[in-house]
Amino acid sequence: MEHLFFECETITPMFLAGADSSVPELRPPSIKGILRFWWRALQADKNEFKVKEEKIFGGVSEGGLKSSFSIKVSGDSRGSMENYISRESLKKHPYKVNRFELNILEYLAYGTYDYIKGKGNVFNRSYIKPGYKFTIEIITGTNAWERDELAGALRMFFLFGAIGSKARNGFGSFRLIKSNPSDLIQTGLPDLGMIEKYLGYKGIPSYSAFSANARLFKTKGKFYDWDSCLAELGYVYRDCRLSLKPRQKRQYIGAPLIINKQYESILDRHAKPYFMKVHKQDNEFTGFILYLPSLYCTGLQKDREGNQINHELVNKNFLKYSAELNDKLAGRMEVIR
Numbered sequence: 001m002e003h004l005f006f007e008c009e010t011i012t013p014m015f016l017a018g019a020d021s022s023v024p025e026l027r028p029p030s031i032k033g034i035l036r037f038w039w040r041a042l043q044a045d046k047n048e049f050k051v052k053e054e055k056i057f058g059g060v061s062e063g064g065l066k067s068s069f070s071i072k073v074s075g076d077s078r079g080s081m082e083n084y085i086s087r088e089s090l091k092k093h094p095y096k097v098n099r100f101e102l103n104i105l106e107y108l109a110y111g112t113y114d115y116i117k118g119k120g121n122v123f124n125r126s127y128i129k130p131g132y133k134f135t136i137e138i139i140t141g142t143n144a145w146e147r148d149e150l151a152g153a154l155r156m157f158f159l160f161g162a163i164g165s166k167a168r169n170g171f172g173s174f175r176l177i178k179s180n181p182s183d184l185i186q187t188g189l190p191d192l193g194m195i196e197k198y199l200g201y202k203g204i205p206s207y208s209a210f211s212a213n214a215r216l217f218k219t220k221g222k223f224y225d226w227d228s229c230l231a232e233l234g235y236v237y238r239d240c241r242l243s244l245k246p247r248q249k250r251q252y253i254g255a256p257l258i259i260n261k262q263y264e265s266i267l268d269r270h271a272k273p274y275f276m277k278v279h280k281q282d283n284e285f286t287g288f289i290l291y292l293p294s295l296y297c298t299g300l301q302k303d304r305e306g307n308q309i310n311h312e313l314v315n316k317n318f319l320k321y322s323a324e325l326n327d328k329l330a331g332r333m334e335v336i337r
Helices: 028-040 051-057 089-093 104-108 142-162 192-198 226-242 249-251 311-332
Strands: 001-010 069-074 094-097 100-103 113-116 119-123 133-140 173-180 215-218 274-281 284-291
Touching: 001 274, 028 051, 028 069, 028 142, 051 142, 089 226, 100 104, 104 226, 113 192, 142 192, 142 215, 142 274, 173 274, 215 311, 226 249, 226 274, 226 284, 226 311, 249 311
Parallel strands: none
Antiparallel strands: 001 133, 001 173, 069 133, 094 100, 113 119, 215 284, 274 284
């Protein structure tokens, strides 16, 4: 057996729920699920990857296959929990929407708080605060193929992954401080060389995965606190999304789209194909937005109102309006790819 150790630190608030819903808890199943997601994201051009997936992560075929590795997490998150984002951070990042003032961090964290008259938005769950250090230990076999496959998933996990609720909005960002063995995972900020070999697939995957159509954007400036960096990602993303006209285009970025309390989207829910991540290096913070397109309604035959879905049309619309948004992001951010 081989033991791999990864010392990590949270960068942005990490919304998690353990056995006690009032106490955030970083648990091995959460990490294993995210590793599975990023491993799948590298399989767009692979055949029969389901069989390989079950060999690595376990499955239910043939009476049930065990995972080829196990995970342990060390660190006491109870001493590093909060149930509010400081008012100082919130006051730094106001955002005008028509006549109303919205905090951009609360916009990104929508769904984790309740509005209480006289108090404003009050977070309804605790989170692990930035600066919390924890160690991930992975115990795996000596099979070279399985180790290499797992290493690929770990690289994407550390480069683009986040943990917990609102992970695609940059919450739950964390960094790798050091690993043992030290040569297994390359640390540092994402660059083209780290992902180029995964971009060979020319089509559109049926799920979130790297392909020739992936895009990567980086904040133009560096920041000296996590909230300013995450706020910048929020400003840019929201401005660019709202600039899509007519507004019905926005449903292809993420659903539901609700306007004046009425649904304006064909799906009840569709996760956006954008992944925000805050990185920390030498006490400076840099933000990234990764775009991983996939077919819009894979596996669905009817929309939320029972109408037959025209897959050719909705996929065409999705790619067209995503490309429009990407062009707008390119005008506000540095284009890595």
